[in-house]
Amino acid sequence: MNRVLQDGVFFAAHELYGITFTERHDLPVYQPDVRVFEVRDADGSTIGLLLLDYFKRDTKQGGAWMDTFVDQSTLLGDKPVVINNLNVPRPAPGAPALLTFDDVTGMFHEFGHALHGLLSAVKYPLLSGAGVPPDFAEFPSQFNEMWSREPAVLAHFAKHYQTGEPLPKALLDKILAAKDYGQGYATLEYLAASLVDQSWHQIPLASVPPAARVMAFEDAALARHRVAYPPVPPRYHTTYFSHVFAGGYEAGYYAYIWSEVLARDAGAWFHAHGGLSRAAGDTFRAKVLSRGRTKEPSVLFEEFYGHPPDIKPLLEYRGLTLPGQPKH
Secondary structure (H helix, E strand, O other): OHHHHHHHHHHHHHHHHOOEEEEEOOOOOOOOOOEEEEEEOOOOOEEEEEEEEEEOOOOOOOOOEEEEEEOOEOOOOEOOEEEEEEEEOOOOOOOOOOOOHHHHHHHHHHHHHHHHHHOOOOOOHHHOOOOOOHHHHHHHHHHHHHHHOOHHHHHHHOEOOOOOOEOOHHHHHHHHHHHOOOHHHHHHHHHHHHHHHHHHHOOOHHHOOOHHHHHHHHHHHHHHOOOOOOOOOOOOOHHHOHHHHOOOOOOOOOHHHHHHHHHHHHHHHHHHOOOOOHHHHHHHHHHHHOOOOOOOHHHHHHHHHOOOOOOHHHHHHOOOOOOOOOOO
16 A cells, blocks of 8 residues: 555656655644645645545445545635545554555545645635536546556556565556456446436426336436437436435536546546656646636636547547547
């Protein structure tokens, strides 16, 4: 875990944005496992604090998430205090904490959220960092995942925990190839559920059908959007789609895949502009990470990317392009 953090997550952030991380043992924490890092900019000035709470506990919420204790604001003179949470099983005493490839991806993902909060440079706290619509909030985090599989970063941290042997390329190729398995099914079931969600939220109250007609409404919506394919039903049928009716998603269940469109576009942009480099990182920082909600997200993205979003990099990333099809 510590090698992934120091030689992977922090290394990539330093190469891209020039920031450094110094662990602080003099600051109080709410639980002994929590680590605190002071984050400094390339000029040595303090940006904020990063807390890491990575281990699972019986009293801890499951899953992985980022949150803020203090939002950045020049109006109030506040520097950000950001936390990343994971739920990695605690190792036996004296043993190292070993991570699965999914754990590594999750660490990079949550750190992308952390960067959104730490590198914010706005006046008002309500417009700060990740305080943006859901379909933009997941953009920096999904984008940051790409560095977990980027050769220059992988070579820096992906080593055997006992021997130090680098991760064999053949094994990495197998891991990445396995990620493509089932992507057609996963993408279609998610899109179908997202379109069902949109269909329900686009009708007025007077048009809501009676309970007996709910599934007929759903079937008609799937057919209208040309995603009615019985072998691949929606991930959630209306009758148990609690996310969008009582779970806070409302009409935003689509947000994850739209964020990923933006993230994979950003990945393609980085590969075309030097990859893991300060020049590319500083551009992304200036045009996206530092801006919060100071402009509409679509405007911020186009000012960074140069034109509207493109779906091709997402299809390539998910392995959904046809054999021989030109790469983006």
